[in-house]
Amino acid sequence: MSIEIHPIKGYEEYEGVYEIFDDASGLHAFVAVHSTRGGGAVGGTRMHSYPTREEALHDVLRLARSMTFKCVGAGVKYGGGKAVIIGDPDLEKNEALLRSYAESLDGLGLPFYTGEDVGISEEDVQFMFNVSDHFIGRSDQAGDPSPYAAVSTFNAIEVAVASVFSCDNLVGRTVAIKGIGKVGSELALMLSRAGADVMVADIRPDAVSSLMSNNSSIREISTDEILSVEVDIYSPCAMGSEFTAQNYDLVNAKIICGAANNQLHTPDIGDRLFEKGVSYIVDYLANGGGLINVVDELEPGGYSSERVRQRLTDLRLTIVNLLKEASEIDQPMHRVSDERILRILDEQP
Numbered sequence: 001m002s003i004e005i006h007p008i009k010g011y012e013e014y015e016g017v018y019e020i021f022d023d024a025s026g027l028h029a030f031v032a033v034h035s036t037r038g039g040g041a042v043g044g045t046r047m048h049s050y051p052t053r054e055e056a057l058h059d060v061l062r063l064a065r066s067m068t069f070k071c072v073g074a075g076v077k078y079g080g081g082k083a084v085i086i087g088d089p090d091l092e093k094n095e096a097l098l099r100s101y102a103e104s105l106d107g108l109g110l111p112f113y114t115g116e117d118v119g120i121s122e123e124d125v126q127f128m129f130n131v132s133d134h135f136i137g138r139s140d141q142a143g144d145p146s147p148y149a150a151v152s153t154f155n156a157i158e159v160a161v162a163s164v165f166s167c168d169n170l171v172g173r174t175v176a177i178k179g180i181g182k183v184g185s186e187l188a189l190m191l192s193r194a195g196a197d198v199m200v201a202d203i204r205p206d207a208v209s210s211l212m213s214n215n216s217s218i219r220e221i222s223t224d225e226i227l228s229v230e231v232d233i234y235s236p237c238a239m240g241s242e243f244t245a246q247n248y249d250l251v252n253a254k255i256i257c258g259a260a261n262n263q264l265h266t267p268d269i270g271d272r273l274f275e276k277g278v279s280y281i282v283d284y285l286a287n288g289g290g291l292i293n294v295v296d297e298l299e300p301g302g303y304s305s306e307r308v309r310q311r312l313t314d315l316r317l318t319i320v321n322l323l324k325e326a327s328e329i330d331q332p333m334h335r336v337s338d339e340r341i342l343r344i345l346d347e348q349p
Helices: 053-074 095-105 122-129 146-165 182-193 205-214 267-275 289-298 305-329 333-347
Strands: 004-007 016-022 027-033 045-048 079-086 174-178 197-201 231-236 253-256
Touching (some): 053 333, 095 122, 146 182, 146 231, 146 289, 174 182, 267 333, 305 333
Parallel strands (some): 174 231, 231 253
Antiparallel strands (some): 016 027, 027 079
């Protein structure tokens, strides 16, 4: 086998960080296992054209840690992990590369279960099921996690609107969604059907056209304008680090709630948003529905749609309670949520 797996030292918070190469297939990937609490780490595999090796490593580390927080917040027993494959999925993804990646997971020596994410499709996951037991998201069981991530994000928006505007519906609320991949497009349709006034932006004009053909009331806005447009809710559904020290002050929404991971470049950006009166709904809670769905395949007895629905309901209640607690002590929700999860991890590692 030509696959090379190199452990990377110096990340004591993680149970394992690996760089993977296979010259024959062109594979260059990173896997970060933050925690195997409950018997294993879970987290998707992302394929993206990272400009540098360092950016790919930084992304996988942040995503893996966030997955541990997502697991705790969603009430599932596992810890977090993540994988990123460096490359353009439209040009460089092929069966040889996917096979090599799947085979490499057997050499990690840690229980890491992975599946669909940006650049890796449900079809890709089904192919890799034939190579390795480290995958979740079978088409005849959990399948595509995207609709469930959209549902949990929609639920979080409803909860936030009730908290901020004391309103029990979304009729007439203005929402700007950045990024209309599978989660963002489904979320846009759900919000529009609920009576919200939805505008979207994406770097892919064909994706916008396709979405608008399914709902003529959805409007397009440019990617340059969407961050600063005056709306009730801004919903980031693209890549991470959406809010930085350079752009957070451009936000002109009362609520931020989206499906993208790691939206805050650093936690203090959330503090600054709070100071300017913006209610930021923690991303690892808002988008937790996708995790809840696919991880259920690992439960004793296998996948249960009824259990998934109950956990989605429980996640919604968690967001309600955290928003209430944050309001009572006048603190940003992300700080309250992070502190709660760290306490749980200390008590039940």
